[in-house]
Amino acid sequence: MHPPPDGEGLHEPLPRPLERMLRLAVLAHVEAERRRRHPAVVHVGHPGGHEVVFACTADDPVDLGVRTDVLLALLARVPRLEHGPEHGPELLVWVTRPGELSTQDDDACWVAATRAAAGELGRPVEMVLVGRHGWRDPRSGLSRTWKRLRSRSG
Template structure:
């Protein structure tokens, strides 16, 4: 019996030119606006540089999976426009290695997007670059500058 190869979720290198521009913009906006070394994470849903719904998160705040799903669903409803589904990105301090907060919000985004019948693109953004927590696709910049 043949088994179809499972298609890995998430972004895969090389990303499209439009995805690269959007993700670069998310990293650039984050790096240029957040100058503290340690700060609370933010969950963004929308289009980098365009319409974005943002939720401030508190480290150590105990939210269960159901509440996180409801919060992501509300952000999606706010950010939904004609065209491709809104992007989800989590900005936080630190490096791009996976953290518990990334995986908790990924699970919520998966559930909210599945319930809405939307394709999910989610990345974690730090001052150095972005990382897709599902596929591990990563892009880092040594010195990111506006064009």
């Protein structure tokens, strides 16, 4: 899949710290969520570090304004990291959910809300979808998958 013309989203080559951060998000999801069917959860922060979450329910509003407000509240609770882009994103939004990581309508709504919240705050924010076997950037299509992901620490 080719990146969108505006270059939005993640692209190769990924900085090693970002690759580790995304792998850690998948690993944490695999270790924390044992159910095969579960609601989507929006995470904001740094996998393996400080993060805040919003657990979605079936009757949550799909309104862009409400989702943007949710993300603004979550983003406000995460400390700003001072480092260069070679170390990965300042903030990451990742949505954990069951199923394949092809972009669904709900994912597109979270992408739009993330874009709106980041623009309102003037903070760079990356967003990915995370499942049991990998991650995918719904904007650029860049992804990584693993057959059996295990912790590297013994």
